[in-house]
Structure formats: structure tokens, C-alpha cells
Amino acid sequence: MATVFKNNSSLKLQFDKGLGTDGKAVIGSKTFANLKVDALADDILAVANAIAGLQKHDLYEVLKLDSSSIS
Numbered sequence: 001m002a003t004v005f006k007n008n009s010s011l012k013l014q015f016d017k018g019l020g021t022d023g024k025a026v027i028g029s030k031t032f033a034n035l036k037v038d039a040l041a042d043d044i045l046a047v048a049n050a051i052a053g054l055q056k057h058d059l060y061e062v063l064k065l066d067s068s069s070i071s
Contacts, residue, residue, distance in 0.1 A: 007067040009035040013048055015057035027060055035064065 010033045017026040032051075035044070044064055052059035 002070050005069045005071070006037045007069055008033065009037050009039070009067065010065045011035045011044060011048065012063040012065055013052060013055075013059060014061040014063070015052075015055060016060040017057050028057065030055075031065075037066070039064075 010031050012029055012031045014027050014029045017028045020026045030051075041064075045062060048059070048062040
């Protein structure tokens with residue numbers, strides 16, 4: 001039977017940078033590594049909103065990226 005090991009997680013914030021010259025939305029992002037694997041969603045969102053408040057562009061989306069090893 002396969003075993004799953006949780007590795008590091010990261011927090012990715014995506015920002016709305018307006019429209020490009022082609023009329024399509026431009027999305028920028030910042031990624032913060034070494035997020036605790038067991039961090040609560042409410043805590044992650046609170047931190048994301050606090051960081052977003054310091055940024056030039058409006059927050060578009062908050063992502064938690066998880067990585068696992070399977071053996």
C-alpha cells in the first residue's frame with residue numbers, strides 16, 4: 001500500500017494588475033515558501049489579506065500549494 005508524506009506548503013497570492021494591451025486580464029503573483037502544512041485556512045486567509053493590504057494591486061486569489069511524496 002502506498003504511503004503519502006506531506007512536504008512543505010506555500011502561499012501564493014495572485015493580484016489583478018489590470019488589462020493588457022490585448023484586453024486580457026493581467027494577473028501577477030507572489031509566492032511565500034515554508035508555510036506550515038497544518039496551518040488553518042482562516043489563519044492563512046488572515047495573513048494573505050494582511051499582506052495584500054501592503055501591495056499596490058488588488059488581491060485576486062489566495063492559493064495554498066501543497067506538496068506530497070508518495071512511496
